[in-house]
Amino acid sequence: MTPLLLLRLLCLLPLATAAAAAATLPADFAALIAAKTSLSDPTSALAAWDPHLSPSPCRWPHLLCSVPDAPAAVASLLLSNLSLAGDFPSPLCSLRSLSELDLSYNSLTGPLPPCLAALPSLRRLDLSGNAFSGEVPAAYGAGFPSLATLGLAGNELSGAFLGHLLNVTTLEELLLAYNPFAPSSLTPASFSALPRLRVLWLAGCGLVGEIPASVGSLKSLVNLDLSTNNLTGEIPATVARLENAVQIELYSNHLTGRVPDGLGELKRLRFFDASMNRLTGEIPADLLLAPRLESLHIYQNELSGRVPATLAQAAALADLRLFSNRLTGELPPEFGKNCPLEFLDLSDNRISGRIPAALCSAGKLEQVLILNNELVGPIPAELGQCRTLTRVRLPNNQLSGAVPPDMWGLPHLYLLELSGNRLSGTVGPAIAMATNLSQLLISDNRFTGSLPEQIGSLPALFELSAANNMFSGPLPASLAGASTLGRLDLRNNSLSGELPQGVRRWQKLTQLDLADNHLTGAIPSELGELPVLNSLDLSSNELTGDVPVQLEDLKLSLFNLSNNRLAGALPPLFAGSMYRDSFVGNPALCRGPCPPSSSQSRASRRGLVGSVTSILAVAGVVLLLGVAWFCYTYRSQHNHGRSTAELSNGGGGSRPRWALTSFHKIEFDEEDILGCLDEDNVVGIAGEDAITVAVKKLWGGAGGKGKAISAAAAKDSFDAEVATLGRIRHKNIVRLWCCFRSGDDCRLLVYEFMPNGSLGDLLHGGGKGVLDWPARHRIMAGAAEGLAYLHHDCVPPIVHRDVKSNNILLDADLGAKVADFGVARVITGDGPSAVSAIAGSCGYIAPEYSYTLRVTEKSDVYSFGVVMLELVTGKRPVAPELGDKDLVRWVHGSIERGGVDSVLDPRLAGKSRDDMVRALHIALLCTSSLPINRPSMRAVVKLLAEAAPPPPSPPPPAKVAGQKPPDV
Template identity: 30%
Template sequence: MAGRPMKIWFKRISALLCLSLVWAPSAAVTDPNDARVMVKLQQTWGSVLTTWTGNDPCGDKWVGTLCDANTNQVIYMTLINLGLEGEIPPEIGSLPALSNLDLSFNDKLKGSIPSELGNLQNLKLLSLQQCSLTGFIPASLGQLVNLTYLALNGNKLTGPIPSALGALSKLKWFDVAYNRLSGSLPVSSNNAAKLGLDTWPVIQHYHLNNNEFSGSIPPELGGATECLHLLLEYNQFTGTIPDTLGNMKSLQILSLHYNQLSGPIPQSLNKIVSNGTAYLGLHQMRVNNNMLTGVVPVLDALDSLEFVDFSNNTFDPQPFPSWLNASANTIQTILVEFSNLIGPLPSDILSYPSLQGLYAKNNQLNGTLNIPSTLGRRLRVVSLENNKLDQLTFATNANLPNISLNGNPTCSGTGLVTAGPLLCGTVVPPATLWNSPLVASSTCPVCDDPLLTSNPYTCRCSKPLIVSLEIRAFTAPTINDTDLWEKMRNQTYSSKNITTFFKIDQIWVRDASINNEKKVLVRIYFFPLIGETIDEVTETIIKVAFTQQLVSYTSPFKPEMVKSIINSGAISSHGSHGFPKAAIIGIAVGAGGLLVLIAFLVFVAVKLKRRAEEERKKNPFADWEKAQDGDAPKLKGARWFTFDDIKMMTNNFNEDNVLGEGGYGKVYKAIEAGTGATFAVKRAQEGSKQGALEFKNEIELLSRVHHNNLVGLVGFCYQKGEQMLVYEYMPNGTLTQNLRGSKADWPLDWDRRLLIALGAARGLAYLHDNADPPIIHRDVKSCNILLDKKMNAKVADFGMSLLVPDEKDEKTRKVKGTMGYLDPEYYLTSHLSTKSDVYSFGVVLLELFTGKAPISHGTHIVKTVRNLWDSAGIAGVRRTLDPILDGTSMDELEKFVRIALVCTEDTALERPSMHEVVMQLETLVGPKAHIMPGSDNSIASKASKSDTRIPLPMSNMMSDDFEPASGQFSQAFSHGSSSSHQSAFRYSGGFGPSPVQPK
C-alpha cells in the first residue's frame, strides 16, 4: 500500500506540470487597458495577494485570473476567501471582456458596490457573497444584460432593490438574503420603465429572505413559471398570499414564514403538481408564524409534498388536514402547532410510509390516538403535547418512536396507567447540536499542532479546508442522526467538481447545530490526500463549486447557502517552502539503512526472477514460440492467473458473485486473497470460446490500450479449457443499470450524464486515434459503458473489436454488433470504419437524453428523435426527455441533441470523428472537461509548450442555424481543419479553463 500514495503524489505533480505548461506566458503582454486596471487592483489588494507580482497579469500568472489568449484581456477573476481588505476599486468596471467576477467570502472587503460594474457588458456571473459591503445596490447593474447569476447575500446592503435590475432578462439566480434591504419589491406595474422582479423570464431562484422588505407580495411574481425557490421568509410582508403563486408550475420550495401575512392560504397552490415528473411539484410549504386566517384548504393534488408548516397562525377552528393522506407516500414532516385544530387525528397518520416527524402540540385535538403495530419505518418524533386526547390504543409489539403526550387527559388520572411514563414523561427538547461520533470513538492520534486535525477515516493529521453551510429549510425532524449526515457526506462527494478531486474518505461532516431561526449550520472538512494542506488548484475548485452552487443536495439539505470557507492551513502554507517534515525524516532514516535496503532489494529481485521463470514454464503460451501461428502473446502489464487462482477469488464461481451475464458468458466479482484487490472476471461459456490464436490476439489488443476511460485489463486465464479475462472492477455497474435498471434508484443528473458522455467519447477517441494500430470497438452500447466508484465512464468489452481494416479485407468482415446500436450503413454494405462506432455512440447519447432503450415499442430512438426534431426542433424533442432531467437548461439540451443527431447520420461521410465529438462535448461540459479524469486526451492536453492557445471546436456545431441533416454542415464538419481554430483564452493562477465561443 505504500506505493499507492506515491503514485497518486506523482500523478498530482504531473497534473500540475501539465497545467504549468498551459499557463506558460506568451510573448504578448496583457492588454494595456486591462494591465492598468489590474495594477490598480494590485495596489489596493497587493498586501494580501502576494502572488500578484510584476505588471503583466496574464503573462505573470496572477492567481485567480483567466485571460483571453487572442486579445490578452482578463475574462475571469475568482478571488474567493483570500482576505481582501479595503474597497472594490471603481476601475474594475473598466475590464470590458470580464465575464466572471467572484470576490466572495472576503469579510474585510467594505464600502459600496461600485456603480462602474454596470459597464461590464460581458459579465455573466457576479458573486460578492459574505463580504462587508454597505450602501445601496447600484441601479447600473441593470445594464449587465448577459448576467445569469447575481449573488450579493451576506452583506450589509440597505435600501430597496432597484427596478432597473428587471432588465436582466437572462438572470436565473438572484440572492440578496441576509442584508438590510427594505421597501417594497419592484415589479413592472409600479414604475414607468415597466421593469421589476417579474421581468426575468428565466429566473429560477428568488432568495430574498432575512431582510426588511415590506408591503405586499406582488401578484406579478406568479408569472415566474421556471422558478424553483421562492424564499421570502423573515421580512415584514403584509397583505395576503397572492393566488397567482399557483401559476409557478416549477416551484419546489415556498418559504413565507415569519412575516405579517393575513388572509387565507390560496387554494390555487393545489396546481403545483409533478404529474409524475421527478423533481417537479411543490416539495416544501412554510407559511408559519404569520397572521393567516380561515382554514387550511384541501391541497390533495400536491403529489410531491415533503414538508409543511402551518404553525402559529390565527386559523379558524378546523379539523386536522386529513388531505395530507394524499401525500402519504412523500410527506416527511408535518408541523401544525398552535393551529386551532379540533377533533381526532387521522387513524392511519402514524403509518404514513415516509413520515418522520409530526408536530401538533397546543391544539384542541381529542378522541383516541391509535398507535398501530405497523408504524412508518422512518417515524422519529410525534409531538402532541397540550391537546385533549383522552384515549390511547397501541399494539404491544409496536416499536415506539419518540412520542410525547404530556398535557393530554390520557396522561392524567387512570389514563396515565394506560399511557405509561414512556409517553407521558418530561418532554425532552430536540437536539440542537450534533457531533460526529468519529470524534469520540476514533483511535486516531491527537495532532501536535493545534491547526492540524486528525482525519477520522485515515488517521492522518493535516490542515483541512472547512466549508460551513446553512441549510435554510431543513426537513428532517431531528439533527441527532448520524446516518443523516453520512447521507450528506455521500451527496457532497458525488456532486459537481468534488468527486474529481477527492476520495470519499477525504470528506468529513464534522458537526451540525440549529440556530435561533431553526436553520441548521453544518461544517464539512475537506482533507488533503498528500501533505498537510490542500493544493491551490483543488482549493479553488472547491470554493467555486460551493459559492456558485455547483454542489447539489437533495432533501433534507436544501436549499443551502455557504456561510464561510476557512483554510486552516492558509496561515502557514504561504510561508512554507522546501521539503515536508515527513520527507526530511524519511531521507534521514533512509540514509542510515541504505545498505540494508540494497541487500533486501537484491534478495527480492532474485526471488521474483525465479518465480517468474517458474510461472513462464507453466504458462500455456510458452509453447507458442515454436508454433507456426506466431510468437507468444506480447503482453504489456497483464498478469497470468491460474484456474485455481480465479476459482478461489470467485468462491468457486459462486452465483452470489455474478455481476452480469451476456452472450459471451458470465461476469463474476473476484477478490484476491492477501491483497484484498477486487476484480471482474469474464468467463467464456461453451459455444462462445475462441481459438487459441484469436484469444491470444484479443489479449494482446487489450493489454496494449491504456486510457482512463477504458476498462483496464488486469490479466487472463487460459487453462483447463477455460478462457477468462480479468478486468478492473467497476462498482457502479453499467450505464444501462443506472439509467433504467437495478441502480436507477439514484438517478443520474444532467451534469453527471454529460461527464459520462464525455468520458466514453474520450475512450473511443483514444481507440480510433491513439491506439497503435487504431481499433474499432464495434459494439458500443450503454451496457458496455461501465462506471467506477467515482461514476467516471469507462468503455468495456472488446470481444468484437477489430483493428482498423485494410481496404482489401473490409468487405470480408462478418457484420457484428447489437441491434439498435448497429450502424445502418455498415449493416447494408459490410463497410466498417471508425464512423460505425460514432453512430453507436450517438445512440448512447440519445439514451442519456431519454433514459429509454434504443428500440422501444417497435420504434427506434433515432427515428423518433429525428422526426420530432424535423417537425418542431428542441421543443418537439423535449417530449422524449427523461422526466428526471426536467428543469435542465434548454440551451444545453439543444446542443446535446445536435451532437447526437449528427453522430447518427445515415452515412459515415456525414458523421464527425470521435475526436471532433470529444471537442464538442468538452465545450458543452465547460471547465470540468479539462479537470475530470481521462482528460489526458482533452483539448487542453494537446496544447504545445510553445503555444498556450488551445484548439477550439468548430463553432458552427453550436450555432443557432445548425441542422443535423444539413449537407453544408456535414461537409464542414467532415473536412474542416480544427487546427485552424484557436480558442480565445489563456488562464493563469489557480483557476481552471472555461471555453469561450469564437467571435
C-alpha cells in the first residue's frame, strides 16, 4: 500500500466511523445529526452532537430526554440564540415525543414547515426572531393537539391575519407580534374559543378596525398587547372584565373616545399604556385606584379636564406619563405620599397650582418633568432634599421664590432646567456637591447675587445658561478651569470685573455669550486658542484695550464686540466690510493705521523744521529697515496658518513645487505628508510627534474628453472643499488642516484622522460589534449639530448636498463629524440655488431636488433623516432586502402594515425601544415628502436633545433605581 493511499484511508476513517456510529443511534438522535448537517453553525454550538465526543446522547447540550441516561426520546430541544442559519431543519419533524422546541432568535429563513402541527406532544413552539417568510400553514389551525405556546413574533410572515390560529383551543400564549401581515380585522368571535389564553401579543400585526368587545371574555388573560397597529374606535368597556390582567398595551393606534371606567377594579393590573392615540375626555378617577398599578402612560392624546384627586391615593404608582394632553387644574397636594414614585412627566398641559411637596416621600424619585404648564409658587423644600433625582425639568411655568438651597447640590442630578419662570434668590454654594451636573439652565428668571466660586469646579459641567437674570459681581475665577464647558451664556445680567485668565482650558467651548453686562478690562488673547469656538458675543460691555490679533485664528459664525470701549487698529482680517457690524460703538477703533492724536500733531509741527535734515539723513536706512520688516511680517503671516507660500521638495529641479495653504496652526510640512504617501496608504504620519492625518488626493491631467471632464470636476470639488472647510470651525465638522497644490495635476487635502472611520462602515460593515442605542443617538446628535452650524450659523449658509452615513466620520470616542464638502453650495439671500446636475447619493436625495434642481437646507434635512433611519433600523438606504423601495418608503410601508416596532433594529429594540421610537418620529419628520413640513436642523438638534437617553446610573454609595426613558 502506497503512503498516499494510506493517508487517504486514514482521513476517511473518522467519517466512516462517525457514519457507523450515527447509524447505531436511536432514531431521535440520528434525526438530530441529520438536522445539524443541514444548518449553518458558525459558532459551533452543536459541535458536541457527536457520538464519539459524548457516547451518551442524552448528555448532549441544548436538549433534554424524556428518560435521562437511557436510549430514550428527545423531549426538549432548546436552540435559542445560537446564530444558526438556513431553512428549518425538517428532520426535527420526526421527533414524535418532542414537547418543547425553541429555535428563537437565530437566522433561519424560508417557509414554516407544516409538519410541525402533527407532533402529538408538542406544547411549546417558539420560532420568534428569525426570518421565516410566507404565510402560516393552514395546518397550524387544525393541528397541534397539545400546543400551549406558539411564538412566531419578529419574522417576515405575510398573508391575512391568522384567524385560524384562534381555533387552537389549548393555546395559553399566542405571540405573533411584528410580522408584516396584510391589514386584517379582529372579529367578535376571535377570542371565544380561547378560554385558557394568558398572553396575547399582537403588536405590529397590521390590525385595523375596532377592538371587539369579546376581548373581555378572556378571563385568564394576563398580558394583552395590541400596540402599534391601526386600530380605531373606542377601547371597549369589557376590558374592565379582564380580572387577571397584569399588562394592557394599546399605545400607538388611532383609538378615540374615553378611557373606560372600571379599570380600577382590576386587582392585578400593573401596567396600562394607551399613549399616542386620540383619546378624549377625562381620566377616570377609579383608574388610579387599581391597587397594583405601577405604570400609567396616556401621553400624546387629547385628554382634558382635571387630574383626578385619586392620584393621591395611588398605592403602587412608580411611573406616570401624561404629557402632551390638555389637562388642567391642580395636582393633589398629597401626591407621592402613598406611592413609590420614580418618574413623572406632565409636560405640555395646562396644569396649575403648586408642585406637591410629597413627590419624593418614598425616596425613589429620579425624574420630574413638568415643563410648559402653569405652575405657581415656590419649588418645595422637600424636592430640594430628594437625593435620588437625576433630571429636573420645570421651565416655562410661573414658579417664584428661591430655589431650595439643597437642590443646587443634589449629587446625582445631571440636568437642572428652571428657565422661563419668576425664580429669585441666589445660586447657593451647595452647588459644589453637584458632581454629576452637566446642564444648569436657569435663564429668564430673577436670580441675583454673584455666581458662586464653586461653580467652575463642577467636574461634568457642559452648559451653563443663566441669561436674562440679575447676577452681579465678577465672573468666578474658577470658571476658567471648567475644561468640560461647551456652552456659557450669561447674557443680560449685571456682571462686572474682568474676564478670567486661563480660558485656554475651554477646549470644548462652542458658544460664549457675555453680552449686555458691565465687564471691564482687556479681551484675553487666549480666546484665540479655543479650537471649536464658533459663537463669541461680548457686546455692550465696558471692555478696553485692543482687539487681540489671536482672535483671527477663530472660525466664528457669530462675532460681536460692538458697544465697548475698545481702541487701536483692528487686526487685518477684521478690517474688512464683512466684520463691520462686529465693532460698531467702539469709536476709538481704527480700520487701518490710527491717525495721531491732537497733542502728537502739535509736537510734530513744532519739531518739523529742526528735523528735516535728520529725516533726510536717515531716510535711506529707515526705508531699508521698513522693507526688511515688511518681508519678515509677510513671511511670518504666510507660514502661520492662513496664507499661501511656495514650498519646494528640494533635492533637484525635477521634483514638483508644492503650494501649501494652512487653515490651522500645524506642526508638520509637505515633506512629512509626501514622504508617507503611496498608492496603498490613505493616511500619513506627520511631524515629530507622529500626528496621524488623513489625506485625500485629487488627480487631474490631460487626456481624452472624459479625462478632461474628470480633471475639471476634481478641481471644482477641491476648490469647493477648500472654500468651505477653510473658513469654518466646529466640533462636529471634520477639520481641514491644510491643502497642497502642484500645478493643475495634483491636489492634496490633509484632514484630521478619524480612527473609527465612517458611520456607514461601522453600522453596515459588520465585524465590529453592534452599536448600542446611546452611541447611535450620540452620533446622530453630533452630526445634527454640525449641519445646524452650516445652515444657521454660517454667513452665508452652506448646504452640504451629500449628507450620508459614509460622510459622517467618527473619532476615537464615537464623536460624529460631518465630512466631504466637495459638492457643498453657499445659499445666498436670493432663495434656493439652482444647480446644473444632481449631487448626492442614491437613497439620500430629497424627492423635490431630483426634479427641480433647486437646492435648499431642507434637502440636507431629508438626507439627514435617512441617516437617522439607518441608525434606527440598522438597514442601508438601498438594499435588496428592501425590494424595489428605498429605506424611506420601506419604513413608511412597514409602519403602515406592522406598526413602528416592525422597523426598529431588533438587536436594540428591547430596553431602548421607547428612545428609538422617539428618534424614529424625528426621522419621519425630516423625510417628509414636502420640504415645508421638514423641521430645520436647529429644531432637529433640539428634538434630539429632548429625546436623549438618560446617562448610566451614578455609582455607589447612593444606589439609584433603574433609569427610565426620557419624556420626549
